Amino acid sequence: MRIGIIGGGPAGLYFALLMKKQNPRHEIHVVEQNPAGAAYGFGLVFAAPALRILADSDPEFYEDFMRDRVELDGMEIVHRGVRVPVKGNVWARVSRIDMLHQLQRHCLRRGVTIDFESRAEDVDRFPERDLVVVADGVASPIRAKHADWFGPSFERRHNKFAWYGTEALIAPLSLIFRQNEHGIFIGHAYQYSKTHSTFVVECDPQSWARAGLDRMAEAESLKYCAGVFRDDLGGTPLLANKAQWMNTAVVRNRNWSHGNVVLLGDALRTVHPSIGSGTRMALQDAIALARALKRSDDDVAAGLAAFPRTRKPGSDDFQEAGIKSILWYENVAAIMHLDPIAFARSYFRRTGKMSDQDLRRMDPVFVAAYEKERRAPLS
Numbered sequence: 001m002r003i004g005i006i007g008g009g010p011a012g013l014y015f016a017l018l019m020k021k022q023n024p025r026h027e028i029h030v031v032e033q034n035p036a037g038a039a040y041g042f043g044l045v046f047a048a049p050a051l052r053i054l055a056d057s058d059p060e061f062y063e064d065f066m067r068d069r070v071e072l073d074g075m076e077i078v079h080r081g082v083r084v085p086v087k088g089n090v091w092a093r094v095s096r097i098d099m100l101h102q103l104q105r106h107c108l109r110r111g112v113t114i115d116f117e118s119r120a121e122d123v124d125r126f127p128e129r130d131l132v133v134v135a136d137g138v139a140s141p142i143r144a145k146h147a148d149w150f151g152p153s154f155e156r157r158h159n160k161f162a163w164y165g166t167e168a169l170i171a172p173l174s175l176i177f178r179q180n181e182h183g184i185f186i187g188h189a190y191q192y193s194k195t196h197s198t199f200v201v202e203c204d205p206q207s208w209a210r211a212g213l214d215r216m217a218e219a220e221s222l223k224y225c226a227g228v229f230r231d232d233l234g235g236t237p238l239l240a241n242k243a244q245w246m247n248t249a250v251v252r253n254r255n256w257s258h259g260n261v262v263l264l265g266d267a268l269r270t271v272h273p274s275i276g277s278g279t280r281m282a283l284q285d286a287i288a289l290a291r292a293l294k295r296s297d298d299d300v301a302a303g304l305a306a307f308p309r310t311r312k313p314g315s316d317d318f319q320e321a322g323i324k325s326i327l328w329y330e331n332v333a334a335i336m337h338l339d340p341i342a343f344a345r346s347y348f349r350r351t352g353k354m355s356d357q358d359l360r361r362m363d364p365v366f367v368a369a370y371e372k373e374r375r376a377p378l379s
């Protein structure tokens with residue numbers, strides 16, 4: 001098969017890798033507009049189920065990819081300055097740039113062609129290909145250009161985000177809620193390497209404007225946010241890596257493919273960064289599409305028809321959870337009065353995926369603390 005892929009992010013590269021593994025005779029060509037060493041953001045987290053999926057799908061890549069991971073159990077919710085630890089969730093943290101380098105290395109070793117600093121303006125960049133994969137990210141200009149093919153919807157959500165990093169090593173995955181005269185600021189922070197932590201800052205648009213972040217240059221914005229989270233950072237500065245303030249978007253597409261062109265990863269569907277699963281979703285899309293093509297003996301029409309049948313239920317389920325998570329963060333002002341333990345319970349219950357019984361199984365000590373505080377059993 002001759003395959004053209006637009007976008008060398010996790011979705012495009014992992015799909016290229018899996019297809020080459022399935023059949024080394026496939027001719028696969030990826031175009032990526034950025035240079036090989038470019039990546040926005042800092043680290044990523046992967047929950048245990050995501051790791052199992054990746055280990056099953058390509059053990060060789062998985063081993064390299066996970067070699068330098070930082071793996072820790074549990075997280076902390078920081079509310080009113082009180083740290084509430086909750087055990088039971090294992091997270092692997094990896095550097096986003098290292099993941100992309102590993103993907104690039106494995107792709108090149110298996111014979112995938114990657115053209116860096118090469119931008120595709122449209123799918124006609126790949127004429128006479130059996131399959132064209134559009135994996136050009138959340139803003140996907142190609143999806144927008146062919147809205148009549150895919151029927152996309154793009155819903156821009158309210159809260160503002162900046163994907164910062166820091167040299168402060170924040171070991172438990174921490175969700176930090178800080179309030180000042182301008183409003184509420186949320187830090188999503190975790191160590192992902194021996195030297196760095198991710199520090200995503202989120203706030204509602206009113207707090208953002210009152211703080212003047214809408215008018216600040218990057219250096220001022222970093223300084224302001226480092227001030228808000230001074231106690232958590234121990235005075236260590238925040239760092240930026242092409243980090244502009246942005247709004248998350250909920251992307252959906254009525255049709256996942258048109259003719260021999262298929263959407264993959266964030267171009268296809270987004271989830272909220274707070275559930276830490278966009279990359280996982282992108283990689284699972286790649287796995288599902290590669291499997292669908294394998295099962296159809298590389299009959300592209302049959303494979304593309306099967307892809308949403310197998311992948312859409314899981315994808316929709318995650319997106320729904322992501323939307324509930326978005327709403328919880330957007331409305332967090334209404335529950336800031338809760339004491340730290342009740343607040344932490346509300347966080348864990350926000351997507352509806354975790355019951356109190358799950359919470360009890362996950363961390364009986366946390367539940368005991370909750371029950372002691374209320375002098376009543378958790379439902």
Ligand SMILES: Cc1cc2nc3c(=O)[nH]c(=O)nc-3n(C[C@H](O)[C@H](O)[C@H](O)COP(=O)(O)OP(=O)(O)OC[C@H]3O[C@@H](n4cnc5c(N)ncnc54)[C@H](O)[C@@H]3O)c2cc1C
Pocket residue numbers: 006007008009010011012031032033034041043044045046118119120121135136137138141161162163200264265266267273276277278279280281282
């Ligand atoms: C603040 C924040 C925190 C996050 N944290 C996590 C996390 O902890 N865990 C997690 O799993 N996910 C996380 N994500 C989500 C994750 O980054 C994305 O879901 C993931 O990168 C999607 O992969 P992708 O390949 O679909 O798109 P992208 O990674 O966006 O890759 C698309 C690629 O296409 C290229 N491109 C675009 N247009 C063209 C063109 N016309 N021609 C050539 N190349 C083009 C781009 O340069 C880019 O390299 C986070 C996202 C944000 C914003």
